[in-house]
Amino acid sequence: MPWDVREWLPPEHLCWKVLDVVGLLDLSAFENSYRDDGRGGVAYPPASLIALLLYCYSKGVRSSRRIEQACWDDVGCRIITANRRVDHSAVARFVRRHRAALNSLFVQVLSLCGRRGLVDLSAVAVDGSPMEANASRDANQRLQRLEETISQCEKEIHALMEDEVDHALSVEADGSAVQGDGEDACDNWPRLSRLCDRLTRAHLARDRLHERAMPSxxxxxxxxxxxxxxxxxxxxxxxxxxxxxxxxxxxxxxxxxxxxxxxxxxxxxxxxxxxxxxxxxxxxxxxxxxxxxxxxxxxTPRPAPSPESRACLSDPDSRLIPGKRGGYLQGYNIQSCAPAVNSCWPSKRTTIPRTGRPSFRW
Structure with missing residues (x-):
């Protein structure tokens, strides 16, 4: 292989494009946060770490420890970091320290794409797409029914635990593992696990009703x-x-x-x-x-759920929403945006995460 690591990848590789774009961005918000009086340890160049983060994020690598490992395994990362291994703690501290500045980079990238003619910023359409959840519509219950389910599960769990305690005391007294008609007390554990899972989901569904009743x-x-x-x-x-x-x-x-x-x-x-x-x-x-x-x-408002409000016991995060072809389905409402693009940019739908900022892929 060539002696120079920069000759290991062709000119059209992604890492070169990332380095070119980072060179066009305004990184003064990052550079001004470091002291220049000669005190303290030497920090990594902000441009190098930003290029490393963007390159790894575009490939789906977001863990700081996986980024550290990529500095050994990935030739693109070795070119960006000048063949140096960046510690995962340095990456994590850089992201935590410059979180606001990193968020502002998206605006610069979008503006850069607009100047290059890759996107048309004049028209952006936002739409909601229903997605079906792995839950039944019949599992939706009102608040009163959820309270009854929670009370019933707690009673059954208490009864099973009492049986387990009585069984343990009888085994300790008689010195045998099986009592009575030969039924093993361990047979109650699967049922106890199911009851605990149902109780947890009922608590979550009740909490969701109170969260939805909370004013904005x-x-x-x-x-x-x-x-x-x-x-x-x-x-x-x-x-x-x-x-x-x-x-x-x-x-x-x-x-x-x-x-x-x-x-x-x-x-x-x-x-x-x-x-x-x-x-x-x-x-x-x-x-x-x-x-x-x-x-x-x-x-200090106190949420008061309506008696008619319901929550799904199978999947408390899902809701009963209108479907695309009429009727209702148990699922989620996924928000997506489709910006107007020209012929040189592939037309794709970009999912908006929960943070409300459209995701960008290099």
Whole structure:
């Protein structure tokens, strides 16, 4: 083989394309995070690690330990790293440290593809595709039925465990492994395993119902803002009414002192109601307490599932969704996007992961 490792691969190999693209990207966000005062250990060049990550990710290698092994086995990785072995901890720390900067690379890559005419950024279509799950539609149960299933499973598990304890005590007392009519107590373990699995799935299904009943962060923020406005309004009204009534009490006391100084017994008319018994103040204080309780409930909402809501006992993550050709199916709703492309780029559907960012393949 050639002495130079760069001659081991042809010019059209993927690693050369990755290195060319990385050379066109703006890596200032990575480079500015390192100190240049000569202290500390020498770090790997950010461009080299970014090219290594993109090259390995494009081949489906995402584990830091597998990337470290690829630096030995893969010629493309050896070319990118200049024939050096990068430790897996260095790769993991680099990804954790520059997570935000790595996310911004996708925008630069997409912009680069747009300038090269590979993609048309003017039209992007987003669609949902139903996918059938490995679960039965008849396994959907309401919250009350799930509670009954959980209670029944717990009772049966408790009864089986009591039988196992009694069997162990009898074996210890008699010194024999088989008791009674010859039935082995170990026959209960498969049934116990099935009950534990059913109990776990019932708990998951109940948790899914509560999660779906939880309002979204936007709804929580809107309710909290409305409650804060109501609390501020009630406090302002209570302060105004309190100040007005205190002024009325002060005027009455001043009139009483003036009448007594003039030799009269006291001021004429009924004296004002005390602060704690004033109807307007009592009503405003009650209103303020209600608004503060409403604000507390808005900040810490408690999910209340509807009695008609259901969750699947076989697969709690799946839901009953409309099918493509009518009817309903038990499955998932997969979000996908299909960007408009020109003739030099293959037309493929790109799946959007749960993070909400379209995945990109070099």
């Amino acid at each position: 962060p936007t709804e929580i923020r809107i309710k909290v803002e409305a409650a804060e406005r109501m609390v501020a309004r009630a406090e302002k009204r209570l302060a105004a009414e309190t100040e007005a009534h205190q002024e009325k009490l002060k005027k009455y006391e001043l009139r009483v002192r003036e009448d007594r100084a003039a030799g009269r017994r006291g001021a004429n008319g009924r004296p004002p109601v005390p602060m704690e018994h004033k109807t307007v103040l009592v009503r405003q204080r009650t209103r303020l307490v209600k608004m503060q309780a409403w604000l507390e409930r808005a900040r």
